[in-house]
Amino acid sequence: MTEDTSTATVRDLMVEFARLTGLDPPIARPRRYLWTDAYAVCNYLELFRRTGEEPYRDLALRLVDQVHHTLGRHRDDDPRTGWISGLPEAEGEAHPTRGGLRIGKPLPERRPDEPFDERLEWDRDGQYYHYLTKWMHALNRVSRVTSDPTYTRWAVELAQAAHAAFTYTPSSGGRKRMYWKMSIDLSRPLVPAMGQHDPLDGFVTYSELQMTAAGGCGGSLQPEIVDMAGICRGGNLATDDPLGIGGLLFDAGRIAELMVRGGFAYEDLLASVLNAAQTGLAAFVGGRVLRYPAESRLAFRELGLSIGLSGACILVERVRENPGLFRRVEALMEYVPLADRIEEFWMDDRNREAGTWTGNREINMVMLATSLAPGEFLTI
Secondary structure, eight states, X not given: OOHHHHHHHHHHHHHHHHHHHTBTXXXXXXXXXXXXXXXXXXXXXXXXXXHOOHHHHHHHHHHHHHHHHHHXXXXXXXXXXXXXXXXXXXXXXXXXXXXXXXXXXXXXXXXXTSOOOHHHHXXXXXXXXXXXXXXXXXXXXXXXXXXXXXXXXXXXXXXXXXXXXHEEOOTTOSSOEEOSEEOTTSSSEEEOSOOTTHHHXXXXXXXXXXXXXXXXXXXXXXXXXXXXXXXXXXXXXXXXXXXXXXXXXXXXXXXXXXXXXXXXXXXXXXXXXXXXXXXXXXXXXXXXXXXXXXXXXXXXXXXXXXXXXXXXHHHHHHTTTOHHHHHHHHHHGGGTHHHHHHHHHHHSTTGGGSHHHHTTHHHHHHHHHHHHSOHHHHOO
């Protein structure tokens, strides 16, 4: 697919997304979901970069504003009102991320007196750490594109709030750990288990923000970076989940870019991430999932992988001067054609009639757009 063709396809997908969710034309109660919206912001910035048309940049800024005024505030069905941080109105406007951001799930969060129900919990609101880090990255990209440091400052404030709430020292002692899901007000864990890649994602995202903030865009995250490095140490990163593998490749690309820009000496970490990605890719291909019909596949998870694979060629250039890392990245290159295979499958209108696509329409269409035009998402 040529860049002109992919740009036209991405434009159509993102115009439809804006209409479906109440971004454009705007509606009083837009439907916002933090993970999807983080990718969408980067997609609008990429369309702006490719076309030079300011309405796309404006859509990115409007989406940031809608997210903060929707997911930064309590739900309509919650007796609590105002900013979830508890800040007064004017202060909340100036610091909309200081209390974190809701996921945007359809059901209210589980009350303290309600029993845990694993099935229901997937549809209940709260805060996910790995959604917050995606939003930090999106805010940082907005600052980079607009040269407005406010967005990185908001990202840093979000990182500080999330880190303080999601990390903890076990009562039995030992190294710090992380909760996977927290309540809307960050006062209690809803799912105490730790996400496999959350510490790595946090460490890399904090380092990305720290590099930008060092230029005068916000406060220091050095204590949080040190904390997260300790939580990361010795963790098992390997997974055969395509979305998880894509996340590893996304983090690998950011680590390599941080190393190229200087001040980030983590070659061993990058080697570990690349090894885990290669192990995961071999397992995923061995499972023959891509031979299944659309009804048995989840597009957004596969598209997470294709997005990560899209950055492999850039990764090769970033590590070319390091023989050990270069060999590891070269070994990944044999899997790059999977990205085209995944995109072609989900570009087929017949496959987009499957319930697995229509039931997750907005996240699927936005991540397909990112896979077709990943430039702004993959850079820092």
